[in-house]
Amino acid sequence: MSDFIVYLDTSEVRPGKLGELKAAMQDLARFVEVNEPRIIAYDVYFSADGTRMSVLHVHTDVPSLEFHLKVAGPRFPPIAPLVQLRTIEIFGAVTEELAKQLEAKTQLLGGTVIIHDLHAGFARVPAA
Template sequence: MADPLYYVDQSDVREGKLADVRAAMSDLADFVRAREPQLIAYRFYLDETASTMTLVAVHPDSASLELHMDIGGDKFRGFAELIRMRSIDLYGRPSEAAVERLRAKAEMLGGATVTVHTAQAGFSRPTT
């Protein structure tokens, strides 16, 4: 079994766009829930000032991340007017194709950095 991938991105909410961001987060979460049953977790967060949006996703493997990019590409573009993405951090061993697609997404949404972190120690327990 492949190790899961942990995806975390952070974005600045554009001035005056908070209500639109909240609606877009809800819409995208519903869209993903209906189309990607393989995802382990997919959560949006706002910080206490509601100026930073964070997305945390747990994919069972790199193929899941690539599928997510295929399915959600058009939806991601809808965030371009709402946020400025600062960073994407990916924890695990993604395919090169997945990393390249994340770099394109990061550029489209504000020029964010993409950093891949490889596991050095630890474990995951299976869920039931």
């Protein structure tokens, strides 16, 4: 079993905001890459028709996701008017404090938090 945390949020793109949102998410992805060395992956996806956005990140452990919310969190409010958050799904065990932080994010952006506990499995990470 692994300590990895996988985060997936899904939002509806507000009408007329796709271009602005794509630019904002490009900036956010660059910021995360530069400022969060422990994050394994941070990817932004848009549906073919541009009405839905999904953000997927993979963290080495809970502290990595907590650090992401602390460091990137101040960059979320300007994105709020561009989307309607539907879900934040977390795959892996989280602390009570992290669950509260995720709930706070839904207070800002809307949506619900769904936490999936790991039952079985493993993770392979290529040697650096």
